[in-house]
Amino acid sequence: MNLARRSTETGTGHALVLGAGISGLCAARALSEVFDHVTLVERDTPAGDGATRRGVPQGAHVHSLTVRGANVLEGFFPGFVDELAADGATLVNALSEVEIVFFGSLLCKVPLGTVLQASRPFLEDRLRAKVCAAPNVTLLDGREATAPLTTPDRSRVTGARVVVPGVPGTTEEIDADLVVDAMGRAGRGATWLGTLGYGKPVEQRLRVDVAYASRRYRLPPGAIGADKALLVGATPTRPRGLVLTRQENDIWVLSLYGFGGGHHPPTDPDEFLLFAQELATVGGWEALRRAEPVTDVAAFAYPHSVRRHFHRLRRLPDGLISIGDAICSLNPIYGAGMTVAALQAAALRGCLVGGTRNLPRRFYRSAAKSLQLSWLFSTLADRSMPQVPGTRPALAALLATSFRATMRAAATDPEIAAAVWNAVSLTGSPAELAHPRVLAGTLRNWPRRRSVR
Template identity: 45%
Template sequence: MRSIGEHAVVLGAGMAGLLVARALAGAYERVTVVERDRGRADGWRKGVPQGRHAHILLPRGQRILEDMLPGVEAELIGAGAVVADPGADHRFTLGGHTLARRRGAERAIQASRPLLEGVVRDRVGALPGVRFAGGRDVVGLLTGQGRVTGVQVVPRAVGAAAEEIRADLVVDAMGRAGRTRYWLERLGHGPVPREEVKVAVAYATRPIRLPLDSGAGKAVVVGPRPGSPRGMAMVAVEGDRHLLTIAGLDGANRPPADEEGFLDFVRTLAPPEVFESILAAEVLGEIASHRYPSDLRNHYERMRGLPAGLLVTGDALCSFNPVYAQGMTVACLEAEALRRCLDAGPRGLTRRYFRTVAKALNDPWRMAVAADLSMPEVEGRRTPAIRLLNAYVGRVQAAAARDTGVAEQFFRVIGLLDPPATLLRPSIAARALCPSGSPARPARTRRMAAAVPRDGGF
């Protein structure tokens, strides 16, 4: 890639920031990653409080990560990551249906968030021109002549003076705490259009070691469903451990943080034989809890007059309900979109990036919001399209419990390999709408197809 600028600054060193830094390396002579934490952490970081919980990199994200950092899968495996065949080693119960399984071509690389982030950080940090500037708070943007020219930071030390870091490009990857929308308002660019779905999800995780003969497999996932707004995921990771995460809508379904309450909650979700294995497991750590208030999507692509030299990525741009495990994969999609935009040169980069990434976000956002709105407890407007889509997805999940072909296509969609519209192919629709084997009614299939938005809206 040819160089299009001298210096780019990335704000935040989580997965989104690291992936963006990788995309920028080579396009800019220097890339500085500014972070609050001080250096690489061997365990979970304060800047990533959700790092203690189970994380899954979806198949699409895994492919992009390997493309951006060739050999990273082998490095993760060498560091202890677990290799799984989702078709044989994973057990998914979604919408109350345990999906059919058979061995497939995809493989899953399972690791804790600290291991995954640590390996990626080491690879990115070894790239020419990339450096980390830790122990700094970002307090504002530097601007001039209608563009962003850098950032102002304050070292996290007593009595430290503010510093200015000049840059051709600034990327906000500071997560939900990102301040770009507020800085833009202060600069007179008006409010950033925003979508929000208040889900009020709480989750709790405990690391355990299962008995060798547990038979629980390498991942057990039980998703929430109408009437039971709670779920669990138990994922095998490095160190002969499983991360057991439970989640529920805040209030009556909020996961308890005490030993007895935690297990009682798990009992309501886990298959009986899996729960027996959990009871016999060795406890490896305390219960860690976290809360997630709402899905958020900031529509920078709808704004006019945005200053050049400023981009936003990760949760600072779009934040998803963690129950669906989309976050890290969406960060990969955004980094991939940025890389394509950089190939076209610096002219119009800000506008081009936000438009490109908005298209990449449409499908995962639509799927997450529709799934959230299938829960009566979640506030939000349920359009006829959403109601019809959720009804159809329920039919697909039921068909996927008995038909491996439907299950494989469903997994490709939730793994972000294929768009949701592929579930409306006649071969899938016939098995979802007419489980008895009778011919599918064309009018019904056409209504379902018409309900799938082509522009990411509802």
């Protein structure tokens, strides 16, 4: 397929986005404002009926869009959040309609903004429809990219070779002025850089060994009072967690997770409920006991968090960028994945204002800034768990003590609760947790040493 190409000095021409998940769709939306034509290539054939895609095995588990992530999507599509709510999604006021237990403390309830709760397929289907409604955006599904096309000297990527998976003789070459790797955490774009002679970006990997199990339910109206979500986080001595949220059309999803093989949640329905009973609040358990399951239990394993430092590469070809999980994949228990994807697309949009000259390097620097604090916060929280290898026991204990003391302060102080939520949801900076007022509250709740007699 040879689409007409124009000079990218003015930012016009053809952009090719490989992968039509959340990050690929958001990237395509940003690119459609600048490029004459944008083509999305997706391996899966979207059913459009709320079913989980093969390429998104985590789609059956809890998803939510934070205030910051919703604001980015609103910037791309004004009124989008209200449209989703009108179509059945649940809008939740955090923290006044969310019961959160972190490190054993129930956070103080304080109104902080609206969180959108919907299943991943529900949100992705509607986002895809919005993006593909643009006259200059085309979706090619049922195809997979296998290799980049380049100029003879490999200084520029000029497109990609794609195939219909499992069907011989279906190779086609798609020319493009810009190729965007949105194919996920496997990092094929990074591998391509290596094969082209540019070297792969340095990778940070933190093994967390988290596994999920989820099931959807119908709950009686008001089953957990006025709350629309219940979160019970893991602790170092009990590295298991529970998330129960109301999603679209009054369907609730219960996701259980655990760090380390001995704490992974079971998929047997009876054992699944017993695991939940150990974690749920009294009200949450009573609701689950009376709930009507509407799906089987789905499982998902997440071995490690990954960050690739593209911004540190000394040499990059023109015409190729990676985005989304291909750059940074965070432990999903913090619920920041879709927001981080949206923030990277916003960074791309900002870079495109300056044209496409030297775009890869400018974008990677901007994307690195947008995700730096979220990576820091999630990895520090992970390292507080002794089940996560690679952290000195003394540091893990110090982090756990610090988080526990902060959450105790957040149980009675609305400002500290707000700082905690802003850090977790990326609504504000995790640096708020280092504010003198927050530190003072943390120190007041620091465990006292027993006197030696």
